[in-house]
Amino acid sequence: MPKAPKINTPPPGPKAREIIEKSKKYLATTTRDFPLVITKMENDLIIDIDGNVYIDFAAGIAVANVGHRNPEVIKAVMNQLNKYVHSAPHDFFDDIQYKVAKKLVEITPGNFDKKVFFANSGTESVEAAIKLARRATGKPRFIAFIRAFHGRTMGSLSLTASKPVHQKKYYPTTPGVEHVPYAYCYRCPFKLTPDICDMWCAKYIEEILFDTYVPPDEVAAIVVEPIQGEGGYIVPPEGFIKELRRIANKYGILLIVDEVQSGFGRSGKFWAIEHFGVIPDIITAAKAIADGFPLGATIFKAELDFEESGAHSSTFGGNAISLAAALANIEYILKHKLHERAAKLGHDVLKILNDAKEEIEIIGDVRGKGFMIGIEIVKSKQSKEFYPEARNKIIEKALKKGLVLLPTGKSAIRIAPPLTIEEENLHKGLEILIDAIKQIKG
């Protein structure tokens, strides 16, 4: 791969423009908001159709934790391709399903028997968690959080609350979900500060919700991201998730932790929940589970298992190719201790960005763990007013200089490179980013 960044013609170049125009006629409108037409990816680099080379701070939305086309993952996939591709994994058994399920059970917190349901995506892993919780408890209600993102299918969508567009015109979604504030301390919905709040946003569930209209014995589960992803890379304070666990225990409610974005070393621990000393009943996983091969997994207490055949299943979930990739991927993370690398380098990134925050008025907040770092762009430090127009311009300017970034939340930028990123590229990328922020007039 050539050195990065290398920009021949700022994107979209002529070839990119042509593909984008042609594609628009046939591809459904989703979230393709950036004029990047990719032709090759390797580790931390992206090459576009006009020959531009970019440093990747997005990792395919926190997917390529072990780097794009990690050689050990590719080798495992090639081996599996020579055996079989599709076995109808929910109808028949095979060795690879057993191996990946066992591995996931071993590496998830909780010293009790666990089982795994394989699906194809994050949203499906959440759907499976919802179904497990409904069937095992016989209860209909769920508690989720403001700014949460759990997916876009109708069950998971009912838990999602990060942007109105996600739910617009889809109402009614699955009934029975109550949304409560997340511990977003930079913008505390109760206008409190962590030193005096006594974790009121968590206590609100018990003291307001349960006391007024949600009977706790009708609640199947509390569903929470240990660090909010699409909501803005929001890290809750230490006691928040512990308080949720306490409430869940007290009322016999399950705690479902959605690690779809935060898992597989991204946060500096293998699972982000490990930062908070809490053992969930169900964990949902996808994105970085198989270095880009589609796979979702719901890892749950064995006692919650579906009690009869047919209660849930899937044609493709647990596809052999994706599972071979997953096994190699997980082994690679553990062997190279990529979570520890993310913790160390992420710490350096936080320091650099916090220094930049001191001198740049429109950086309102810098937060994160490992390589799950958010920078919130505001009109001014004092007003904290969201500034999405500036955020979008920064991402556009960075792209033109050879850095791929993604937005998150209303006004934040995420820094989520492959955990294997070359240190030189990490620093070059940060320079481009800070430079792009400085070019915006506050």
Ligand SMILES: Cc1ncc(COP(=O)(O)O)c(C=O)c1O
């Ligand atoms: C925490 C979380 N849960 C679920 C999902 C849905 O995953 P998918 O897009 O694979 O359905 C996402 C996707 O961003 C996510 O961040």
